[in-house]
Every structure is written in C-alpha cells, then in structure tokens.
Amino acid sequence: MSEEMSRREFVGLCACVGLGAAAVGIAGCAPSTTGTSVETPSSSYGEESQMSKRVLVGYATRTGSTVGVAEAIARTLGERGFAADVRPLRGGPSLDGYDACVLGSAINGAAWLPEAMSWLESNAADLKKMPAAAFCVHSMNGEDDAKQTRKRLAYLDKVRGVISPVAEGFFLGKGPTAEDTSLIARWAFKAFGGTAEGDARDWDKIRVWAEQVQL
Ligand SMILES: Cc1cc2nc3c(=O)[nH]c(=O)nc-3n(C[C@H](O)[C@H](O)[C@H](O)COP(=O)(O)O)c2cc1C
Numbered sequence: 001m002s003e004e005m006s007r008r009e010f011v012g013l014c015a016c017v018g019l020g021a022a023a024v025g026i027a028g029c030a031p032s033t034t035g036t037s038v039e040t041p042s043s044s045y046g047e048e049s050q051m052s053k054r055v056l057v058g059y060a061t062r063t064g065s066t067v068g069v070a071e072a073i074a075r076t077l078g079e080r081g082f083a084a085d086v087r088p089l090r091g092g093p094s095l096d097g098y099d100a101c102v103l104g105s106a107i108n109g110a111a112w113l114p115e116a117m118s119w120l121e122s123n124a125a126d127l128k129k130m131p132a133a134a135f136c137v138h139s140m141n142g143e144d145d146a147k148q149t150r151k152r153l154a155y156l157d158k159v160r161g162v163i164s165p166v167a168e169g170f171f172l173g174k175g176p177t178a179e180d181t182s183l184i185a186r187w188a189f190k191a192f193g194g195t196a197e198g199d200a201r202d203w204d205k206i207r208v209w210a211e212q213v214q215l
Contacts, residue, residue: 038064040088043071046078053099055082055215058089060105060116065173065199066137069206073102073135073169076210089119095126100215104135106173107155112136120162127163131215134159135169142172142195151193167213172200 038061046052055077059070067086074084082100087093089103103120105112112120120127136155141148152170159165175196176186186197 038062039067040090041067041086042088042091043074043086044084045071045074045086046081046083048083052081052083053215054097055084055100055102056093056095056098057084057086057102058093058104058116058119059086060089060113060119061137062106062108062113063174065201066104066106069135069137069171069173069201070102070104072203072206073104073210076207077102077213077215080211082215090115092119092122095123095130098130100130101127101132102135102210102213102215103132103159104137104169107136107138107140110151110155111158112155117158117162120159124162131166132163133167133169133213133215134163134165135171135209137171137173137201139173139175139196139200140189140193142170142200148193148195166215167209169206169209169213171206171209172196172202174199174201 040061048054055074057070057074057077059066061067070086074086077084084102085093089105095101103116105116111117134156136152138152138155141152143149153168155170156165156168172195175194175198176189177198178186181189186194
C-alpha cells in the first residue's frame with residue numbers, strides 16, 4: 001500500500017466500512033458526501049476605507065467545515081484592520097480590487113479540491129502580483145512526527161506549483177464521530193493516519209495564524 005492515502009483509498013475505505021456498518025445497522029462514515037448539498041456562504045469583515053487593504057478569503061469545501069475556518073480567519077483579519085471578504089472559490093470570485101488573498105480548501109485525496117485548484121490556475125498571473133497565503137482543512141496527518149508532517153506539507157505541493165504562498169496553515173477539520181461512524185471505521189481511519197475525531201477545529205490556532213499572517 002502506498003504511504004499517501006488517495007481519494008480512491010479514502011472512498012474505498014468509507015465504502016467498505018459503510019457496507020460493514022450497514023450490515024449492523026450503523027450509519028456510514030461520510031453521510032455528507034452522499035449528495036447533500038453544502039452551503040457556501042459569502043461574508044465580509046472589517047471596515048472598508050481608503051486606508052484598509054482588501055483581502056479575498058477564498059475557500060472550497062465539501063462538507064462545510066472549511067467555511068467556519070475561512071470566516072474565523074477573515075474575522076481576525078477584520079480585527080487587524082483589513083477589509084476581508086469570504087467567498088467560495090466555486091463561484092469564481094474576481095480578484096479585482098483586492099490587495100492580498102488567503103486561500104484555503106478542504107483536503108480530499110491528499111490535495112485541495114479540484115475547484116480550488118482550477119480557480120488558482122485560472123488566476124495565477126494576478127495572484128503572483130499580490131501576497132497570497134494558503135491553508136488546508138484536513139482530518140489526517142495532524143501529528144508532529146516526521147512522517148505525518150511530511151504528508152501534511154505535501155497537501156500543498158500542487159498549490160506551490162502555481163504560487164509561492166507567503167504563509168501556510170494546516171488546520172484540523174471534522175473527522176468521524178462515534179455518533180456517525182462505526183468503531184471499525186474509526187479504527188481504520190486512525191490506522192490510515194486519521195487525527196481529527198469529530199469537530200477538531202482549533203479556533204485558537206486558527207486565530208493565532210490569522211493574527212500573524214503577513215499580507
Ligand atoms: C472523500 C474524502 C477524502 C478525504 N481525503 C483526506 C485526505 O487525503 N487527507 C486528510 O487529511 N483528510 C481527508 N479527508 C478529510 C477532510 O479533509 C476533512 O473531513 C475536512 O474537515 C473536510 O472539510 P469540509 O468539511 O470543508 O469539506 C477526506 C474526506 C473525504 C470525504
């Protein structure tokens with residue numbers, strides 16, 4: 001088995017475990033990936049003035065947890081005096097009028113979601129003219145040992161092929177819980193490097209990162 005867990009492996013794992021879970025009447029491990037549409041709201045933080053820098057906080061999500069992370073980052077940027085707009089990258093936001101960007105995505109298959117990558121590639125020329133920070137919301141490889149650190153850093157390899165982020169953030173999102181996932185599924189998830197159990201978003205860590213990011 002390769003060290004990286006591919007999307008196929010992740011889905012295969014969930015499918016296998018889902019089948020097992022169904023056999024004993026327990027819900028599968030990723031109910032929110034079964035077609036339920038997730039909300040992708042926009043919001044704004046901070047005061048817009050001639051003095052304030054405008055920041056686009058763009059995000060991509062599958063099951064919703066990245067939305068709150070993007071909003072928390074923008075809120076902190078607003079408190080720092082930036083005018084920060086949270087926008088889903090799926091909507092193809094324009095960079096017109098922005099001075100800087102903070103861009104983030106849920107991790108699926110050890111990489112950013114496709115819509116985040118395609119927005120990045122389409123806007124590469126403009127992004128190179130402004131500071132751009134990148135973040136990931138993930139549920140595996142959250143430990144600080146060498147192996148998990150290497151795998152976690154690799155989540156941004158494709159992004160680094162397009163831009164040179166001024167800062168990189170890695171935040172745990174939502175992992176399986178005892179309520180929505182069987183014991184076997186949780187065991188398998190941990191065996192593959194799963195770190196987050198339930199909602200593992202660390203709001204202090206996210207705030208501190210957003211307080212320090214240089215834009
Ligand atoms: C199909 C699928 C593949 C995933 N692949 C990874 C992965 O390779 N590495 C990882 O750390 N987390 C992986 N995750 C976990 C998500 O990144 C995590 O649940 C995150 O919080 C999802 O963010 P979202 O709620 O904004 O979509 C995967 C989740 C799903 C459903």
